[in-house]
Amino acid sequence: MGQNVLITGTGRKQALGYNLVLRYLEQGDTVFAGVRKPSGALDALQAEYPETLHILTMDIGSTTSVEAAIQTVAAEVPCVDLLINNAVMVSPDYDKTLEQANLDYIAGVVDVDAVGPLRVVKAMLPLLRKSKAALIVNISSEAGSIGRCYRTNMIDYGMAKAALNMATMVLRNTFRDEENLNAICIQPGWMRTNDGNAAAPLIPYDHAELLRLLFEERRRDKEGDAFITYEGEAYPW
16 A cells, blocks of 8 residues: 655756656655646656646745645645655855855755755644654755765754754654654765766666665664665764
């Protein structure tokens, strides 16, 4: 029997979110694909999987938008077994250094990239708690590691991902005594998600399957590391 999966940030065909959607559909799962704006790629995919793919319009920067979207999910399925918080944004100055960057952009990025996933988790808690084994996966980044920080740019993105890591630990602590609910965050690796990173070693479609299998391995693991690489190894906070 397939599971019910919700994935945010799924609109770009060459990116991780879309390919995770595709991999779960190929497994026979019911997938809710969250997007902020219409996606031709998702529309085409829905034509292939009309019974199991639900496109969910949701702005994770808005509590009202998230709550309305989750009500749509609740009307379709009795529970959600897997939530993958993948949606992300960066500011126009993400690649600039301190002297160059407009720091007023940072709060908005943190609101979407770190608070946004918490909005989704909070709204979905009733559905997650009805699952026999629900897992929350927050897609983080090596840029969010304080222990391995080397950059002088990407200030907004790095701060947001570090905050998302903290949010993951708060969730993990919150659900520690709930046998059927768990949370992890992952450093997904460098993927060929656009023409600008063609040198990246990981192909999103292939990588999505590796991650899918890893998520199943870690679904009930509450004692292992909470921040892991795509190979399942601990990553420094």
